[in-house]
Amino acid sequence: MNQAGAILWAQWRIGRSFFMRRGIGWAAIVSVIWYGFWVAAAFAVMLLTSSPIAGSLGGVFLLVFLYWQVVPVLMAATGASLDLRKLQAYPIPVGQLFGLEVMLRVTAAIEVILVLTGAGIGILRNPMLRAWNVLALLLFGIFNLLLGVGLRDTIARILARRRIREAAFFLLILCAALPRLLLTRRRSFIIMTSKPWPGWQPWTATADFVQGHGQLRSLAIIAAWLAAAGLFSYWQFRRTIRFDAEAASARPSSASRTSGLLERFFRIPSMLLGDPLGALVEKEVRFLTRSPRFRMVFLMGFTFGLLVWLPVAMGRQGSAQSFLGTNYLSVVSVYSLVLLSEACFWNSFGFDRSAAQIYFLAPVAFSRVMMGKNLSALFFIGLEIGMIALVCGLLGMPLSPLMLAESFSVTAVISTFLLAAGNQLSIRQPRAMNPTASFRSGAAGRVQAILFVVWPIVFVPVGLAYLARYAFASEAAFFGVLALDAAIGAVVYKLSLDSAVAAAERLKEQMVTALSRGEGPITA
């Protein structure tokens, strides 16, 4: 394992020097809160499994499986992985690279590994179960690691192909949404975890083994799944190594970038705004529209929001009178904000990478630059919500001017607070992002952790508006509180902008350095 050891050593050195220069304050706080929550969940699972277990654990392991395999795809963040483009130049055996890549799948779902650990400790403490039942958890974990490599490689290759990227992702979302749709109906959930498929799924076989039901048969099923996942992942990994991403994403030389309707679309901001603001927003619109990653999250916010939240809102429990049923448009709109948030709010200089230095070199006040970024974020958010509303209308969903007004105003208020928080983070925690990589290499958990910490705070003002509507049964009260929120949001935004601009002047050297930073052999 000489080469694998060298790769890990190089990555460790890169990570160490990066954190020594940048500090780990924010990352540490977010991690403590986020993983603290999951440690608590693991403790709860430990309590569940350390006493006699009523019913099947199949549902728990199904959720673990879905979190491990589906959530990274839905959050477009699949965890750390090897940068094969760089490493292929060196004489490293494929087996070692594959082994490392399997290990790195741990980073895609540290949360559920904590939960499985809790379950394992519980099983060891359970007097009704034998200690070796824990073996099933270990095999289930390895199965997920292997499957994760195969799925990630397959999806990454599909998304690298220029012509089919968006279409492929649309199909992927449909597939990913399927379990979510099934989970909204208890009957479907039961079908997935028990009859009429008696125990051959990896999660039910794991549960059977853990609970001591037909252990030989369960072990054989788990072993078969493990072998299939191993073959699949190794096959996909080898295909990825041979894959020519540049050729797959190449454009025909005759293709035009600036034709017709698209060019008019790009010029919209400049028709409304004077320079330099117009130029800055137009640049952002051109740039983000062409970024595969941004296009993907834009599409995800739009399609996944509709596919997942509409059935929930309109499902068996989601009658027209439920909260989701009456506010589905706002819920889908806010969900799309979540997906757009990284590029639009938290790391608005990330896609510019080292080119962000132009903002410090050009004779433009930095507040204008930040406003340009913020206005382009609002432009895309408005576009996204407009498209969601249009499709809802075409699908015959209940849609009224009031619902539209609610959706746009709720999103606008939340966006104001998000921009205030995001401007601070974009300056203080900038991170170079590859606009051509459809998947983020950071773990989905990190994205969720930020949401976990910041979003509850950002939702408070809007929550108060909904509370006012509920308490006074009045739309006027709802919109009145929203108006007040908007006024407070504007003040908070202004204060945050001034502070961010001052910080940018102070931290510009560190910012440019952080945004110019290349990645190591492992992209994390």
Add this chain to the structure above:
Amino acid sequence: MSDFSRDTTPAIEVRDLRKLYDQKAAVDGLTLSVPRGCFFGFLGPNGAGKTTTIKMLMGLAPPTSGSIRLLGLPMPEEGLAIKRQIGLVPDESLLFDHLTGGEFIEFVGRIYGLERAVARERSQELLNLFELDDASRKLIAEYSKGMRKRVAMAAALIHRPQLFLMDEPFEGVDAVGARLMKDILLEQVRHGATIFLTSHVLEVVERLCDRVAIINEGKLVQEGSMEELRGSSKTLEDAFVRAVGVGTMRETLDWL
């Protein structure tokens, strides 16, 4: 002849400039004066402090101590006024990969305050001048290294600056491209502009520059006209090697 050189204050005036990184001096007491209308070469071995100096001149890195005046104005106090008159070619990383060459140049023009129509027209003309018109609709991400340098230089020219700060502008550029870029830069100097460039290509510096400074370990070790610098040496390379004190290979390795 000269459009810009009526003002007699130096284009660049640096006094006792110092930049410390964790107590280590990247630039250590640099004092330098670059007259207007001069083609100035700033040389030094790797890690000598050239890029740090140019970053401080551009306002990207604040100096730990010392003063900078560009075109007679103090930096950073008059930062915006200075930036309006400067053309920059920091390095190729300045470019936005997901814009086409034409879009990037137009964007820079508008950022520098040109009217949209003027920026668009000049962008097209600059693409033609730098022989990039065939690639005008390609994304910068698809450009070769030399093409990226040409775009960066074209963008630096769009607002007709008085002073150019260029970090390795000829790096990775082929002979034809380099010739084109040299001609354009010489034309700018003839019109009174001042050019301050760093380069490792000593042959280029020797042919283009009126004055040269050599920096080593953060300190200025030599400065003067090309003739003064060469002194008794045949070439600039000999003078450079002598100035920075680097000898020939001192020892061999058994295994090599």
